[in-house]
Amino acid sequence: MHRWSQLFIPTLREAPADAEVASHKLLVRAGYIRQLGAGIYSFLFMGNRSTQKIMAIVRQEMDKIGQEFYLPALNPREIWEASGRWKVMGENMFRLKDRKGADLCLGMTHEEVMTDIARKELRSYKQLPQIWYQIQTKFRDEPRPKSGLLRVRQFIMKDAYSFDIDAAGLDVSYQKHYETYCRIFDRCGLRYMVIDAHSGAMGGSQSQEFMVRTPAGEDQVVSCGKCTYAANMEKAASKLPAVEDLKPEGNGQLGIAGPIEVHTPGQKTIEDVARFLGVSPVHTIKTLAMMSTAENKAGDKDDKGDKDNKKAAGIRAQAIVLLLRGDHQMNEAKLSTALAGKDTRPMQEDEIRDLFQSPAGYLGPLGIDWAKDMNDSAKPILLVDQALAGRTNLIGGANKDEYHVKHLTPGKNFHPTAYADLRSVTAGEECPNCGAPLRIDTAVEIGHIFKLGYKYSESMGARVLDHNGKEIAPIMGSYGIGIERILTAAVEQSNDENGFWLSPSIAPFEVVVVSTNSKDEAIRNASEDIVRKLEAAGFDVLLDDRDERPGVKFKDADLVGIPFRINVGKKVTEDTVEVVQRSTLHKEDVKISAITEHFQGLRPASR
């Protein structure tokens, strides 16, 4: 029997001043966690019970589709060199040396170790498909740990990897994970959404994230209120209302006029220029100048050391000019996708002047010899956002101080290297599927499924023989769930000023029995009797037998996340206790003799 009086559940009336978000404050106040350092937390009794239950659910569901492994957190440098990520991970990876001076790191994720096993062991298509998973501690040296358990440097992750002979097989493995993840999050009692995610340029053909809406989240999620469309900001699309182009000016001639320079003294921002010329920003072009930085994030399989990379950098750095509609915002992830994973940085003013002979605020597309296609690395690339395709008579920079140009028409007056989706969606724009207005929310990512493709199997040399005896690389998927984030998200979405409530499936206890007066023998006996009965029926029950005033116990019971409370008071003489549902605070009298049946009735059918 779990007696509160004997347990360590250090509840706090006030949250530490450090805590900002609800889940952080409440998990500390409820005695679930304590902070050890920035982004490093200890789980105490209650917190550990909850995460253990979450892991049990994850295991049960994952065991239906895969096999559990347990891989080392301590990894030798070599396998990370093999995949090219020793370098790519940069400062985000914890690194250390052993006594012999050999480089080691703490795993941030386990594609390398899993693929290493695969390359050593898998030989034939007959061994495929495989789904391997583990529940493991990950380490990431976050530049800025924050928001309590939301962004930490050490955390538990369930990570799974699939190996298939072909893309069709990967589709099946991916779908299995999708369904499994839905079951896991459903069982954890979360309200979540599944969104299309940015899959990067690394051959990742599909990627979805499981998100929980909360103001504490760090991701921006675009979703449709009417249909099921939902996507990460980095991927989201929208329909734009048609824009009526400006009429060409001049002697009444039809069609499109040629570019005309206009004097725009002191007008630097889009808003200034639009106002000055008496037009809406939708008729203007926003010009952004970027410089590609050397490394190809997705690529570099062969990490030959600093010198070679720097040399390559010198060759590959390239100017990239972006054109967007004046009122649109550039999205870096989309830009990266358009550039096949290349990193970019904004150009310096003097670079713009040197390259384009234009002052920084007045850059425009005219008179520059743009690259013909994306592979033309000798000339600057002109990337034009799709929203400008088909538009006419736009206003843009004249490459000349205090001058803009009217009557710019893409494809006519200048020739883009390519069109691409480069802009961020904003709230209220139309859903690409159904046209209803889109909303944007912040959310926290609790799971991610990802079609990896061949990146790791190829770079690390995993090969199997196919039906024809031909050697091929297996195609992989990777699938993650943040264990603590399930807890955190659950707290974020179910709390009030007095505390939080978890689903019975992941709460440290399903019921707390409050003995309202521990000096009263009848009450005390009845309380223990109820606990015994419920435990016999398989419930996790906490008995609050502390010698405290009822008010103190009620406050604590409300705080600590337990979904049901039984108040044992004077009515025991009438065989009656009060059952309180924490989420609704709904109270009802229940006969002690029928207490087990009462709770069995509340249980989900499948168990």
Place this chain on the structure above:
RNA sequence: CGGGACGUAGCGCAGCCUGGUAGCGCACUUGCUUGGGGUGCAAGGGGUCGCGAGUUCAAAUCUCGCCGUCCCGACCA
């Protein structure tokens, strides 16, 4: 890594400007009291004032350096 704030008892804070015996609330201990929403009374225990230098007769307080934590930004397969 850039910008900002903070560091005094387990938690929340005052004291610092104007240098001189370290304080409040909660929590904790003991006794009494109370017993359905953090009961009341009384008596107690607990602090290297983040660390290190410096100035001074004297430093929580002034100066410098370091460390730590939080927030904004950058970053976030």
